[in-house]
Amino acid sequence: MSTMAACIPHEDEVQCCNDLHALLCALEADSSLFLPTRLRERLVALDDVDAGFGGFDSEDSAGCTDSRVHQRAKALRIRLEAANMELYQSVRSDIVRGDQPRALLPWLGGSASGSEPGSPLPGLGFDYRDELVSGVLQLPEPDETDRQTSAEMVPYQPTPVRHILDLIAAVAEEDVFVDLGSGLGHVPILVSMMTGAQSLGVEVQAAYVASAQKCAESLRLSRVQFIAQDARDADLSRGTIFYLYSPFKGSILADVLSALRRESMSRPIKICSLGPCTRRVSNERWLKASALSDAGRIRVFESL
Template sequence: MLIFKLQSYLEAIASDASLYEKGNFEKRSEAIDFIGFGVIDQIDEYLLETTSPTLLQLRQHAEKVRSALEETDQQLFQHIQSNIRQGGYSGTAFKALITKYVDFNVHDPISQEEVGYDNLDVLINGLSLFQTMPEQTKDLEPEMVYYQKTPARIVFELVEKSFIRQEDVFFDIGAGLGQVAILVNLLTGIPTKGIEFEPAFCDYARDCAASLNLSDVNFSNVDAREADYSEGTIFFMFTPFHGEILQAVLEILRQESLQRKIKIITYGPCTAQVALQNWLQAAAPAENNAYKLGIFSSF
């Protein structure tokens, strides 16, 4: 009975031609998830109790159907990458391209109590030619925070809410694999810079930017306490560190703010410490939710 049910689900997916059209990215993502969780995981559970050649065959078939769908995704990613590389898509054109494939509205109030990823992340992750996470080569100090990616939806929201001007220069402090700096450049056209402590992450981020021909996206492999911020006007932090390191970097930014007005945008638990700085004003009343963007500007 179970085999019959899973088989018919799988056949319905395999024979749905619309799933193999590049444009149907969200529908395809749902089908890929369903094959993983609804079919393969179920088969694996049954295979723990019984050895059935038919179930094993069905599992292989499910893997094959999933690979074919993933192959269509790869074609879509290559199509978007090649458009970016040729310089055809930046600013509103890039946003329009992405919203063609993923239906979302940055103004939708989604209440997040933790970091959450969705189909937009799958699409944006696909823009990177390098899919294997590099190994960390340096130990972090106790107050430094391990790599975790800012959800792509949050980066779109950041661009929407921070009133970016063409003369702005954006810094991602603790840039990880570079996705925030790359996306902000694609969405706005302004120069972006990433500061990252881990050399392997920095190399990866540079390779990604180079593979997309983004010459205005640069990364420095340096401790945030030693970085040169003299060109920056907007500084983003997805909690790269806390405690004394955060305070030391905020003091450097305060010094920069004596030269020009700056904005600091935060995500994650560091927002609470940034909100305490008396040289910054919050753009919106502070909310008691670390996973909402904090937007601050110097006086």
């Protein structure tokens, strides 16, 4: 998102300091930058300040050796982050009061096809929505996870939020949504918050499940549940719509797809898929794609 590259060491230092000083003056003069509604502009400003000044946590001041300018940049950074935190806390309070989905809706914008300038579409890159959701959910990243137990199990990688908006469009309030390999759990949490549906996250790493549960409890979300379990052993009998963000491959994916096929014999189900596993899912003869979507976006399949 950054619009300003860091000054590289061999560039003329005076010019570099002047540029950074001008950036600072422009940002400091824009008092509207601190209004809650200017979140996106604040995130760009933070990226610019970070790119220009470098490590604020260390003693080294990259980009500009004038310590007064550096101190001002640091102070501005603190104010920008405080304004973001205030917004995140206020959205959290709205969620706790039960004001969903309105608490988040105005901030999330369109789906993965939305016109986000500079965002990689339809790929898997992140944008301001991911910053917002991360700030609001405050999902604690566990220090340690169990070692990967199989080469067929894919390590945690979160679905970018704009793709979750595609999912939300496919889920109805009466659905039971199941994320197979739910990681830190932001997908079931957002789906439940935005649709009112019951959601379940199944995740093999117990530490991720503990984080997800903590988040759901802190936001008083009663319709989301997480289970620490291998997806192959999960009870899928309540689910009506299943999500796979390429959580596993090979024989594990084959086993889980077979289990889903068995479920589809008792009721119609949908499978939503993102990433490399979509190819494998689309080869299943008991499924048909409900609509053609761009490559790189979530595809929705219905059981026949």
